[in-house]
Amino acid sequence: MPQVLEFKLPDLGEGLTEAEIVRWLVEVGDVVAIDQPVVEVETAKAMVEVPCPYGGVVTARFGEEGSELPVGAPLLTVAVSVGSEEGAGAASGAGSGSAGVGAEAGAGSGEVESSGNVLVGYGTGAPVARRRRIRPTAVAAAVPARAPVVPAVPVAASDPVPDAVPGPVAVVSPLVRKLARQHDLDLRQLAGSGRDGLILRADVESAIRALAEGTAAPLSAGGAAPEAGAVPEAEAVPVSVAPSAGRTVAGSAAQRIPLRGxxxxxxxxxxxxxxxxxxxxxxxxxxxxxxxxxxxxxxxxxxxxxxxxxxxxxxxxxxxxxxxxxxxxxxxxxxxxxxxxxxxxxxxxxxxxxxxxxxxxxxxxxxxxxxxxxxxxxxxxxxxxxxxxxxxxxxxxxxxxxxxxxxxxxxxxxxxxxxxxxxxxxxxxxxxxxxxxxxxxxxxxxxxxxxxxxxxxxxxxxxxxxxxxxxxxxxxxxxxxxxxx
The missing domain is CATH 3.30.559.10 (Chloramphenicol acetyltransferase-like domain)
Incomplete structure (x- = not known):
């Protein structure tokens, strides 16, 4: 049976406590090998490619490009094939190393194959586990099918608005969520215009204007419920395109450039x-x-x-x-x-x-x-x-x-x-x-x-x-x- 594991941002050493996501190197649904780099991050010291200690299929990514994550925050989840033949003693590399491994197993009783490494050249000190070739077919069932993104299209006020549906909400920014709460707007009924259907602030503001003008908010993917077996919201956060380096203050020509990295x-x-x-x-x-x-x-x-x-x-x-x-x-x-x-x-x-x-x-x-x-x-x-x-x-x-x-x-x-x-x-x-x-x-x-x-x-x-x-x-x-x- 496949097991979904969470890989967290590891301790990058030298007292660093956070890193900025520069570029994702894998997509949801990709098959990754043990120690394959999955994301490029920038710390206050250097640009680093972070390898995943597990091999399997990527089921979710956390954090958008350009955002900062603290050490220990989830990076991605991987569905790994686990069985009596696969895992005997193979988890020792991940379980007996330092806390910097940054990966935690989800529910399941089988042991999981892991390299025990955090970064290339920065091992945990644990013995490296025996590696096996990943079988994509064994874990494909754990990855939800990616539903097509339907552009936001306003509907008439007379059309019925479907009830909220379960499943992941395609929004990352806390500001977008807060704005939606302030206006009693259900994000599950919106279709985002961002990458992979990400709901942007402009989408929420457009929906708020539509409600003020007496029209219904744009619906998400025809209002249909997600397919069975979809990854819960906590495990599947879509990633948007990296934001610009600075932002212009409303009503002025001043530009604010974050002092980070x-x-x-x-x-x-x-x-x-x-x-x-x-x-x-x-x-x-x-x-x-x-x-x-x-x-x-x-x-x-x-x-x-x-x-x-x-x-x-x-x-x-x-x-x-x-x-x-x-x-x-x-x-x-x-x-x-x-x-x-x-x-x-x-x-x-x-x-x-x-x-x-x-x-x-x-x-x-x-x-x-x-x-x-x-x-x-x-x-x-x-x-x-x-x-x-x-x-x-x-x-x-x-x-x-x-x-x-x-x-x-x-x-x-x-x-x-x-x-x-x-x-x-x-x-x-x-x-x-x-x-x-x-x-x-x-x-x-x-x-x-x-x-x-x-x-x-x-x-x-x-x-x-x-x-x-x-x-x-x-x-x-x-x-x-x-x-x-």
């Missing part, structure tokens, strides 16, 4: 940084001509010395790790409760990356143990993942120092906000030809402005100035780095 996380972190960190900024101009020449020599090498191309950002990152080894005060954080400065042994170097989803800061782990080539390769990998929206929460957290190359935007200087709870951020402007006194003579040199924003609680201006001066010296004389390589 990546943008909301950035807003919260920057606000907290400004509230808690007494920051200060110092800056210096540096002659980067020799650094650019050294990079050209590296990338132009042939024979055994040849290797992958090294970016300017990779060289600056390597300079930062060398500077942090000399000035560990800036690779630290402040524990306010204990009133302690915590100096960190590893350098997890964050770098600012602009994407279509906004500003993100991927983290190069253990940068202090990498050379420029290794750092450059990791920066390239993380940048590509950031632009494709594939960064995991773990790749976006845990940084101890941030490098911000705002020169790519064509600007010379900035006073960046520290990436809380770090203690400092190095900003790098554009490298451009400028008049410069070189060896006692005026010359055109490649000049860059470097700025350091630091937490004044972890060090004083002398330490911050020494750190920035060492950075500038390495930019002007890359051979200085040979002492630490």
């Amino acid at each position: 990546v943008r909301g996380a950035v807003a919260d972190k920057l606000s907290r940084s400004r509230r808690e960190i007494p920051d200060a900024t110092c800056w210096v101009d540096a002659d980067a001509t020799e650094l650019m020449a050294a990079r050209a020599a590296m990338n132009g090498a042939t024979g055994p010395a040849a290797g992958p191309k090294v970016s300017v950002l990779a060289l600056l990152a390597r300079i930062c790790t060398a500077a942090l080894a000399r000035f560990p005060e800036l690779n630290s954080t402040v524990d306010l409760e204990a009133r302690e400065i915590v100096r960190l042994p590893e350098v997890h170097l964050g770098f600012a990356a602009q994407t279509e989803r906004g500003l993100v800061v991927p983290v190069v782990r253990d940068a202090q143990a990498r050379n420029a080539e290794s750092i450059g390769a990791e920066i390239a990998r993380l940048t590509e993942a950031a632009r494709a929206g594939r960064l995991t929460p773990a790749e976006l957290t845990g940084g101890t120092f941030t490098l911000n190359n705002y020169g790519v935007f064509g600007v010379d200087g900035s006073t960046p906000i520290i990436n809380h709870p770090e203690a400092a951020m190095l900003g790098v402007g554009r490298i451009v030809p400028k008049p410069w006194v070189h060896q006692g003579e005026l010359a055109v040199r490649q000049v860059v402005q470097l700025s350091l924003t630091f937490d004044h609680r972890v060090c004083d201006g002398g330490t911050a100035g020494g750190f920035l001066r060492y950075i500038a010296d390495c930019v002007e004389q890359p051979a200085v780095l040979l002492r630490t390589l």
